[in-house]
Amino acid sequence: MFELTDSFIKDVKDRIHKKPNIKNLSFDEVEEFVRSKGFERYRADQIINDIYVKKIETFAEMKQLPKELKQVLESEFEIVSILNQRKRVSSDGSIKYLFELADGKSIEAVYMPWVDxxxxxxxxxxxxxxxxxxxxxxxxxxxxxxxxxxxxxxSEIIEQIFRVEKDLNTKINNVVIMGMGEPLLNYENVIKALRIMTSEKSKILSRRKITLSSSGIAPRIKQLANEAKPVKLAISLHATTNKVREMIMPISKSFDLTKLMDSIEYYYRKTKIPITYEYILFKDLNDSDEDVERLAKIAKRVPSRVNIIPFNDISFTLPQGISKELKPATRALMNNFATKLRDKNVAVIIRDTFGDDIEAACGQLALSEEKNKSGDK
Ligand code: SF4
Incomplete structure (x- = not known):
């Protein structure tokens, strides 16, 4: 964990969210603000460069700015909005971070190193x-x-990258928006964060290095396709019939496979970016030969790849209903399923799980934190 003194943490906790965070402003809005206070527009670029490229966390450290502008910024905005709270390091090198937000809530991010x-x-x-x-x-x-x-x-979306880069003293090369939450149901904030992240000025990441994963919010997928800098799209598919999909993903009652595939075809037509389908293989639920047939048909509708994913244990959540019935597929079953798909000329990979030994299931650290807060151990 990177070093933060107690006084710095207290200071940040006292300040964050009492004022708006400047990273919630688009770059046009930063410029508008600077000009509205009587400063020249190039000052906005200096502020953006200090925050996003130099990763400066206090206005006082922005050496190029005049004192008056620093004082205005100090009185109106904050820069830091999340704090490292806890992290767990896996034997495979992945690291699960728990971050604390200004309102005391917790979120997670997972760092995954790929070695040659x-x-x-x-x-x-x-x-x-x-x-x-x-x-x-x-x-x-x-x-x-x-x-x-x-x-x-x-700011909370972008800062997860900054916190991890700072902690590990490394550059993150790829970002997947696949952690807690459905990004397309937080469309406005996610798009604003993406526009900042992919801007030439922030130098955070190219759009080609970002993947957004969705459970299939069809109208938003179409909206995303029309963005100026579309990113890679991964779809949590996990079933090949509406019946099974509705059992394990209630959202598909609103956006069935017909609507979902229509939006995916639109996404590909507009962006020419191949789609990734995420498919958790469950024993005796979505692993039949008929599933192979249907999945192959789905995968061939536009250029795509299927990721077969092992099911992470969530028994610690005391699952009810269908969640209780879900059984992981063995590695042999996954290999067999993947081979049958490849025989039908579908591009398939079996995705490695990271962090099996550090509570790998998405939401697990945050869930245990919530339980700790409520005294429910
Ligand atoms: S997989 Fe989890 S985080 Fe993603 S949409 Fe479903 S419930 Fe939300």
């Missing part, structure tokens, strides 16, 4: 959250059991 054949770090991926909790309530997900608490704002 020589054991050198090749690239690093960070899985970030877009909400506290989630309203979608997928039967296989620990976050769903938290319920929906609130949306994250752009």
């Amino acid at each position: 054949d020589k054991g050198e770090l090749d690239r690093s991926t960070l899985c970030i959250s877009s909400m506290v909790g989630c309203p979608v309530a997928c039967a296989f997900c620990a976050t769903g059991t938290l319920g929906f608490k609130r949306n994250l704002n752009p």
